[in-house]
Amino acid sequence: MQIALSTLTQTASQADASRSPSELIRVEDAHKYYELGETRVHALRGVSVTISRGEFVAIMGASGSGKSTFMNLLGCLDRPSSGRYLLEGTDVSQLDKKALAAIRNRKLGFVFQGFNLLSRTTALENVELPTLYAQLNKEERLQRAREALRTVGLEDRMDHFPSQLSGGQQQRVAIARALVNRPSILLADEPTGNLDSRTSVEIMDVFQALNDKGLTIVLVTHEPDISRFAKRTLLFRDGKIRRDELVAERPRAAEVLKALPKVED
Amino acid sequence: MDLMNILHIAWRALSRNKLRSGLTMLGVIIGVGAVIAMVGVGQGASQAVQQQIAAMGSNVVFVASGTVNRGGLRLGWGQTKSLLYDDMRAIVRECPAVRAAAPGAMTTAQIVFSNDNWFTNVQGTEPQYFEIRNWTFAEGVPFTQADADAAANLAVIGNTVRQNLFGANDPEGKTIRIKDLPFRVVGVLNAKGESAHMGQDQDDVIFVPITTLQKKLTGDTWLRFIMVSAVSRQASYAAQQEITELLRDRHRIRPGQDDDFMVRNLADIAQLADQSSRVMTLLLASIASVSLIVGGIGIMNIMLVSVTERTREVGIRMAVGATEEDVQRQFLIEAVVLSLMGGAAGILFGVGASLLITRLLGWAVLISPVAIAVAALFSAAVGIFFGFYPARKAAHLDPIEALRFE
Numbered sequence: 001m002q003i004a005l006s007t008l009t010q011t012a013s014q015a016d017a018s019r020s021p022s023e024l025i026r027v028e029d030a031h032k033y034y035e036l037g038e039t040r041v042h043a044l045r046g047v048s049v050t051i052s053r054g055e056f057v058a059i060m061g062a063s064g065s066g067k068s069t070f071m072n073l074l075g076c077l078d079r080p081s082s083g084r085y086l087l088e089g090t091d092v093s094q095l096d097k098k099a100l101a102a103i104r105n106r107k108l109g110f111v112f113q114g115f116n117l118l119s120r121t122t123a124l125e126n127v128e129l130p131t132l133y134a135q136l137n138k139e140e141r142l143q144r145a146r147e148a149l150r151t152v153g154l155e156d157r158m159d160h161f162p163s164q165l166s167g168g169q170q171q172r173v174a175i176a177r178a179l180v181n182r183p184s185i186l187l188a189d190e191p192t193g194n195l196d197s198r199t200s201v202e203i204m205d206v207f208q209a210l211n212d213k214g215l216t217i218v219l220v221t222h223e224p225d226i227s228r229f230a231k232r233t234l235l236f237r238d239g240k241i242r243r244d245e246l247v248a249e250r251p252r253a254a255e256v257l258k259a260l261p262k263v264e265d
Numbered sequence: 266m267d268l269m270n271i272l273h274i275a276w277r278a279l280s281r282n283k284l285r286s287g288l289t290m291l292g293v294i295i296g297v298g299a300v301i302a303m304v305g306v307g308q309g310a311s312q313a314v315q316q317q318i319a320a321m322g323s324n325v326v327f328v329a330s331g332t333v334n335r336g337g338l339r340l341g342w343g344q345t346k347s348l349l350y351d352d353m354r355a356i357v358r359e360c361p362a363v364r365a366a367a368p369g370a371m372t373t374a375q376i377v378f379s380n381d382n383w384f385t386n387v388q389g390t391e392p393q394y395f396e397i398r399n400w401t402f403a404e405g406v407p408f409t410q411a412d413a414d415a416a417a418n419l420a421v422i423g424n425t426v427r428q429n430l431f432g433a434n435d436p437e438g439k440t441i442r443i444k445d446l447p448f449r450v451v452g453v454l455n456a457k458g459e460s461a462h463m464g465q466d467q468d469d470v471i472f473v474p475i476t477t478l479q480k481k482l483t484g485d486t487w488l489r490f491i492m493v494s495a496v497s498r499q500a501s502y503a504a505q506q507e508i509t510e511l512l513r514d515r516h517r518i519r520p521g522q523d524d525d526f527m528v529r530n531l532a533d534i535a536q537l538a539d540q541s542s543r544v545m546t547l548l549l550a551s552i553a554s555v556s557l558i559v560g561g562i563g564i565m566n567i568m569l570v571s572v573t574e575r576t577r578e579v580g581i582r583m584a585v586g587a588t589e590e591d592v593q594r595q596f597l598i599e600a601v602v603l604s605l606m607g608g609a610a611g612i613l614f615g616v617g618a619s620l621l622i623t624r625l626l627g628w629a630v631l632i633s634p635v636a637i638a639v640a641a642l643f644s645a646a647v648g649i650f651f652g653f654y655p656a657r658k659a660a661h662l663d664p665i666e667a668l669r670f671e
Contacts, residue, residue, distance in 0.1 A: 077584065077664050098588050105586020116668065118282065118579050128583040132266045177585065 024184060025051040025074065026217055030083035032069050034238075035041040043069040044080070045239035047237055051218065053184075056211045058227035059220045061236030068189070070236065071220050075108055075187050076100045088184060105133050109178025113190035115170040117162040117177075123149065124158040127176045134181055160164055168199035175206055179215075186210065197216075198260055204229040205253035213244035229253055231232075266591055268598075275599040276304050278571070282390035289567045290607035292560025293647065297611025297640045302618040304636040307546025309629035314542055316578055317458065318535040324498045325397060325531040326363075328356070328491040328512070328557045347516055347525045350475070358509055362495050362504035367394035368475045369490040372483050376430060376471060383429045386470045387443055389478025390492075395421075395454070397494040405437045405452030413474035416481065420448040424456035425467035441471075442666045444482055444553040448473060498532060514603040554643075560607065561647040568600050568655035579659050580667025593660035599650020601645055608644025612637050 011262040046064050053058055061067040072078040073085060075093055079100075085092045092103065103108075109130075117126045127148050131141040149155055152172040162170050172190060178186055188207070192200035200223075208229060211217050219230060226249055227233050235243035279286040330348040350368055357366045360371040372386045392407040394400075408419040420441060427436055436450045448471075457467040479485055495504035505528050512526050572579070580593055617638075 072665050075584070098590070099593075101583065101586050101588040104584060110584050112584075112668065116584075117579065118578055118581065129582070132270050133582075133586040133588075133591060181586070 003050070013111065022052045022054070023048070024053045024055075024087070025048060025218075026086040027073070028084040028086075030070075030080040030085060032066075032071060032073065032078070033081045043239055044073070046083070047241055049234065049244070051216065053216055054211070054214050056207070056217045056231040057219065058228075058230035058233045059218065059236060060222065060224070062222065065236040066239040067220050067236040069239075071187060071189050071218070074111060074185075074218060076103050099127055101133075105130055106181055107184045109175075109181070109183040109186045111171065111174050111178050111186065111188040111191045113193035114172045115162070115167075117170055117173055118256060119162055122159050122161060123154060123165065123173045123176075126173055127163070127180050129177060130181045138261075144180050144182075145176075149173070149182040151210075152176045153178060153256050162196055166199075167195050168202055171195065171199075171203055172206065175203075175210075179210070184216060186217045188217065188258070190220055190222070192221065197225075198257070200226060201253050201256050201260065205257060208253050266587075266595075271595055271598050272602065274595060275602045278575075278599055282358060282637050284333035285567060286603060289563050289603060290610065292563035293557065293604050293607025294560075294611040295645055296553065296557030296560040296647075297608050297644050298614035298618055299556050300550055300643070301612060301615025301632065301636055302622065302630070303549035303553040304546055305615070305619040305632045306622060306628060306635070307542060307549050308631040308633060309623075311539060311542035311546060312631050313629045314536065314538045314554055317438070324364075324495040324501045325487060326493040326495055326501050326508065327529040328352075328493060328508055329527050329529070330487065330489060333399040342595075345525045346382045346485075348488045348491065348512075349486065352487060352512060352515060353488065354563065355511060355515060355527065356491065356493060360504060360507035362500040362507055364494045364496045365393045365397055366491055366493045367391045367397055368488050369492055370475060370478055370483065370485065371486050372478065374443050374482070376426065378430045378436075378439065381430050382430075385423075387478065387480075387482060388470055388472050389475035390472055391475055393493055393494075397492050398455065401455045403453045403455045404435075405450070406420055407452055407472075416476040417452050417474060418448045418481075419432055419474065419576050421452040421454060421472040422450055423454050423470040425466055425469040425518055426471055427453050432521060438502060443471065443473070446481055456561040462532060494526060495574055501532050543586060557643065559654070561604070561651040564600055564603055564648060565655060567603075568596060568652055569658070571599070572596060572655050572659040575659075576662060576667045576670040579662050580664050580670065583662070583664035584668060589660040592662075593656045596656035596659045597649065597652045600656065601648035604648030604652075605641070608641050612640060615640070 027047055030044050030047045031042070034041040034043060041219070045069060047066070050095070051223075053104070059067045059070065061166075069078070073080055076087075076095075077100075079085075083093070087103065087107065090103075096102070110258050117123075124142075124145050127145040128141050131144055136144070138240050144261055146155070146158065152175050154169060154172050154176065157165060157173075158171060160169075162173070165173065171194075175186075175191075192203055195203065204226060207217055207219070211231075217230075219226075221227050228251060230247055231250060232246050234241050235257075297444050328348070330345045353366050353368045356363055367390050369388060369390050371386055373384065374387050376383050376385055390412050392410055395402070395407050403423075403424070405421075407421055408417065412419050420443070422430070422436060422441075430436070430441065430642075431439070436453055440447045441449050441450060442448070454468070454472075473482070473487075493504060493508065495501035509524070512528075513524065516525055518524060579587075582592060582595075616632055619632050622628055623630045
């Protein structure tokens, strides 16, 4: 971890001077191929995009459009076959696996469609998980985990197991886990895919609140209803960004919730 | 991630499947237990042999009359009539490495005491014999050199003879009859048990002065053996050498011709016995180790299952920042915890089995701290060795694939 972080700072100091101080993500002509036996699958065909601090970006696209591949790239779970990915000025595409793990740990927070919580592990311990890999002391870890759970409004569910929580609550635990190491970006891959419409809006409310406080959020979804809660949408098709536009008349999730009828049970 | 957290996670993962973890450990428990018990049995046997040999006197050199080849007919040891009392005198006189020597000749006879009788070995010797063999008296004293020179009818009896002939009676001062001659019992020897290398009852014997045996019982003048005591354990090799040269000279054996006697060094016999029991210990330990290896394979098997089951968990951990090393260490430590816990239980099991063997079979079992330490280390090594591949497999999972794993 120590080595990885020093690598980060080194690379950051060599960053190109051209970028604006608010620039967080810069992807330049990223390509990604997979070799599947004889055939080569071209998942990304030259993607270039810049995302600034404080943005809330929704990535849209049909399955096979390359949006998931792009998300894995942004999440440092994968490296581009060619092209560059600069995260806070660091060329991530050149880093080794260990350094990538450190970046995932410190700079990125993940929220998945299937929540991906550890079962038979309490909400608090699930949220604590990323801090275990961040060399924090026990006190600091617990304090941060509690704070993150409070942020998503689950301070009274800390000792519950995932099986004792509703889908929305589980996703909030996952969001708390993503926040616990105070990342620069929150990456959410279809976070509302397994949730009903009301709970989906609730989750978007959490996202909007976090974004209001300055957290950069990148969200993958195929639901237009969800994407309009973001500030900007990127539409992927055939491994390329086809449309990049700001959301007009962005609704506030909190307002939408008031209008929605309360479902009893 | 610090060790305490890893251990905590490992403990939790293992206690999640208690039966499975228990059964996996059982392989290691049996393996380690078997190694400890088997090594204990081997070392116990080795120690018993060593004690028996030490009881014979470790600086003892044994000279016996040799084989003879008469026209193709080869007779066994102790058949030549070349070893004489004068040879013994010469050994004491001329070999500087020799401290003392006692002659030995024997016959068998029916011994009678009042209404009881017993068939046993009658051995003629001199009083130094008991000292050379570290043989102590339960009652009475040995006959003296003067008694021996005078061919007195005195007897020292072994423990077996005493039990068979006298029972609860006090034998000291009683008169027994050997081949119709009356002998007065002057001493009773302490029990020595079976001899280490021949397995015969050493206590089933009566000692009489050598002169008495030769003149009154057998009529022979030759000796069956000479029991020699060297000045020290180291000197016993020198004594062996000196005696061989002296006797070849006295018996006029030309260079190239075979000895008509044999000289055996008890240190050699001890070494031989030690070697054979060490081979036995090794054999037992290696058989037991096989079960430890089988136990290790059990660990590997269960760890592989565990890695597959927890693919998603690995994916989650990697997504939130676990490095390959973190994942590998976690699974490796899980395997080591499993094998070490099995090892600890195995040590208890092995010690228990050893005690049971001692109790039920009456074998001397020696539980050495070294064997326990080695077993503990070995079980940790089994965990590392057999846990390595599954841990590596977990560490090399692709986080994207792992997260999608159902």
